[in-house]
Amino acid sequence: xxxxxxxxxxxxxxxxxxxxxxxxxxxxxxxxxxxxxxxxxxxxxxxxxxxxxxxxxxxxxxxxxxxxxxxxxxxxxxxxxxxxxxxxxxxxxxxxxxxxxxxxxxxxxxxxxxxxxxxxxxxxxxxxxxxxxxxxxxxxxxxxxxxxxxxxxxxx
Amino acid sequence: xxxxxxxxxxxxxxxxxxxxxxxxxxxxxxxxxxxxxxxxxxxxxxxxxxxxxxxxxxxxxxxxxxxxxxxxxxxxxxxxxxxxxxxxxxxxxxxxxxxxxxxxxxxxxxxxxxxxxxxxxxxxxxxxxxxxxxxxxxxxxxxxxxxxxxxxxxxx
DNA sequence: CCTCGGACGATATAATGTATCTCTCTGCGG
DNA sequence: CCGCAGAGAGATACATTATATCGTCCGAGG
Ligand SMILES: [Zn+2]
Ligand SMILES: [Zn+2]
Ligand SMILES: [Zn+2]
Ligand SMILES: [Zn+2]
Numbered sequence: 001x002x003x004x005x006x007x008x009x010x011x012x013x014x015x016x017x018x019x020x021x022x023x024x025x026x027x028x029x030x031x032x033x034x035x036x037x038x039x040x041x042x043x044x045x046x047x048x049x050x051x052x053x054x055x056x057x058x059x060x061x062x063x064x065x066x067x068x069x070x071x072x073x074x075x076x077x078x079x080x081x082x083x084x085x086x087x088x089x090x091x092x093x094x095x096x097x098x099x100x101x102x103x104x105x106x107x108x109x110x111x112x113x114x115x116x117x118x119x120x121x122x123x124x125x126x127x128x129x130x131x132x133x134x135x136x137x138x139x140x141x142x143x144x145x146x147x148x149x150x151x152x153x154x155x156x
Numbered sequence: 157x158x159x160x161x162x163x164x165x166x167x168x169x170x171x172x173x174x175x176x177x178x179x180x181x182x183x184x185x186x187x188x189x190x191x192x193x194x195x196x197x198x199x200x201x202x203x204x205x206x207x208x209x210x211x212x213x214x215x216x217x218x219x220x221x222x223x224x225x226x227x228x229x230x231x232x233x234x235x236x237x238x239x240x241x242x243x244x245x246x247x248x249x250x251x252x253x254x255x256x257x258x259x260x261x262x263x264x265x266x267x268x269x270x271x272x273x274x275x276x277x278x279x280x281x282x283x284x285x286x287x288x289x290x291x292x293x294x295x296x297x298x299x300x301x302x303x304x305x306x307x308x309x310x311x312x
Numbered sequence: 313c314c315t316c317g318g319a320c321g322a323t324a325t326a327a328t329g330t331a332t333c334t335c336t337c338t339g340c341g342g
Numbered sequence: 343c344c345g346c347a348g349a350g351a352g353a354t355a356c357a358t359t360a361t362a363t364c365g366t367c368c369g370a371g372g
Contacts, residue, residue: 024320060361082359127282128302135264137305137307140305182350217351219328219329313372319367320368325360326361332353333353337349340346342345
């Protein structure tokens with residue numbers, strides 16, 4: 001797993017460089033903390049972990065890094081949780097569209113165990129685009145977060 | 157317009173009563189403030205307005221009322237804005253499902269003028285339900301918030 | 313050398329949301 | 343009438359999340 005995270009970090013650094021951006025050591029460290037977390041992680045939880053290696057870290061430190069990672073499409077924000085997760089697709093070649101918006105995605109959030117699964121369902125994306133179009137709305141992005149019970153918790 | 161708001165409030169009170177809940181004067185006042193706002197309105201903005209008539213109002217005052225109104229499906233929360241809007245369907249007979257979750261809905265949020273339009277698109281709802289089902293996820297509700305340019309702003 | 317811009321450090325403050333305890337009112341059983 | 347339970351609300355304090363602002367450093371380009 002540690003190997004995997006390092007590989008993703010290297011891949012992310014390359015993707016940033018390709019777009020003229022730079023995954024600095026600080027940003028890389030924050031991204032690592034997000035990826036190592038088991039699920040969505042709050043900015044202040046990240047800050048606490050970051051302080052272990054960077055004593056002077058403060059809220060703007062982590063928020064600036066998170067803003068960068070969001071722009072690069074390397075992480076997503078879960079609005080319902082005010083928390084952040086690594087993009088599930090970044091390691092598989094997508095790594096952000098370079099347009100500053102990431103890619104269309106949806107979250108399935110378990111109300112019991114908190115598991116948050118990223119999916120990228122074309123039908124959902126299309127349906128939303130169609131609905132927006134009918135309203136004359138020019139779509140730039142969307143937050144889609146489902147709440148319910150994950151497969152594991154639904155069994156009990 | 158004022159007439160309309162009063163009519164909606166009366167309708168909401170009746171709907172609550174039908175479900176064994178009570179739209180108390182305080183809750184009614186908070187709902188009125190939400191409905192009178194031009195768009196999504198934050199809890200603390202509501203609190204400021206509420207203080208004009210209820211000097212002792214504090215954060216829990218407004219949050220408790222908002223929680224009740226959310227449960228009754230009379231308002232929705234816009235997660236991306238941390239703000240609240242009146243349900244666009246409540247005045248038209250729906251007025252909450254009574255199941256404590258409101259109804260499926262989506263928001264179209266204009267990044268330029270801030271206009272927030274509530275829609276209820278069956279195709280989006282179905283597509284999301286299908287995607288969740290394929291993941292073995294039991295869907296209970298969803299936050300769907302599109303960002304872009306409204307018809308008016310897109311023209312410029 | 314100069315200076316310009318991006319990244320970061322540092323401090324303070326704003327905005328949003330909860331916990332907890334008390335108090336009062338109301339309806340009801342005894 | 344009395345005592346009690348439960349909902350609603352007042353009040354204080356606190357927790358969590360996010361931003362504003364200013365200063366410093368450093369490398370790219372002139
Ligand atoms: Zn993603
Ligand atoms: Zn679960
Ligand atoms: Zn609605
Ligand atoms: Zn607009």
